[in-house]
Every structure is written in C-alpha cells, then in structure tokens.
Amino acid sequence: MRFTSFADLNFSQWEPMWLDYAGDRRSELSRELNEITFSRLQTQTSELQGLAAWHEEPVGFAHFFFHPSTWSRTQECYLQDIYVSPSARGTGIGRNLILEVAKTAREQDCTVLHWRTRSANIKAQAMYEKIARRLDYVEFEIGLG
Numbered sequence: 001m002r003f004t005s006f007a008d009l010n011f012s013q014w015e016p017m018w019l020d021y022a023g024d025r026r027s028e029l030s031r032e033l034n035e036i037t038f039s040r041l042q043t044q045t046s047e048l049q050g051l052a053a054w055h056e057e058p059v060g061f062a063h064f065f066f067h068p069s070t071w072s073r074t075q076e077c078y079l080q081d082i083y084v085s086p087s088a089r090g091t092g093i094g095r096n097l098i099l100e101v102a103k104t105a106r107e108q109d110c111t112v113l114h115w116r117t118r119s120a121n122i123k124a125q126a127m128y129e130k131i132a133r134r135l136d137y138v139e140f141e142i143g144l145g
Helices: 011-028 031-042 093-107 122-131
Strands: 002-005 049-055 057-068 075-084 113-115
Touching: 002 093, 011 031, 011 057, 011 075, 049 093, 057 093, 075 093, 093 113, 093 122
Parallel strands: 075 113
Antiparallel strands: 002 049, 049 057, 057 075
16 A cells, blocks of 8 residues: 555546545535546645555545644644545555544644544544544534535
C-alpha cells in the first residue's frame, strides 16, 4: 500500500470512488461539481488537499483541509471525507489513511485532527475509536444555497 497526492490520480480513477462514497447524496453532485472538486484536490495552491491510497490501483482517498482555531495558537486539520473501496475494507487502509493525514497535519504544526461520521456508520466508528477520542457534540446545519 502506498499513499500519494492527488497529482498522481486522474479524474476517471477518483470519480467512481467519490460517487460510491456519496451514496444517497449522489443526486446532489453534478459532473461539473465533481470536476471542480477534483481540480481543487489536484491544485497545490488550493486549501482542499487529498491523499490517495493505492494497492496496485487506487482503493481509497482522504480529503482534508487546515483551518485556524479559536482553541489553539496554531491551526487544526479537518478530515472532510474518507473512503475505502468495498473490496479493500477491513485491510487497514482507512486507518492508515487517517494516520497519514495526521502525519501531514503534524508537519503543518496542527494541534488537532478532527472529523465527523454518520451515526449509523458503526463499523467505521469502531475503527475510529481505536485511534481517536470520541467527542460528545451534536452537529447542526443551515443550508445557505
């Protein structure tokens, strides 16, 4: 298994994984939005960054970004999306993707790596609890667009 930046990934490799990850929210994604998102991930100057996991072919990804924090003097890292292909689940790729993002965040002097998951995603939560501390927050959202 190896990890690379999105510069080594092409759209046709990423998009099927992205659409599978989107699941029931897939209808919210247009081809144009997918192309914009992928372009952001490939652009070294974009705030949105990505890592691709490879095992002969791409089998997963992590999308993340750095942001300022009111709770520390440095920044934090938010893991926005993490995906592992169904055929590669249970092999440690998800765990290693998170740890690779954590390594990148440490190199940027971040104090925290944080993310969210759906409450029904019990399998992923079991793995997350082995490497991270579960927080007791409830999330709210107001759609603005």
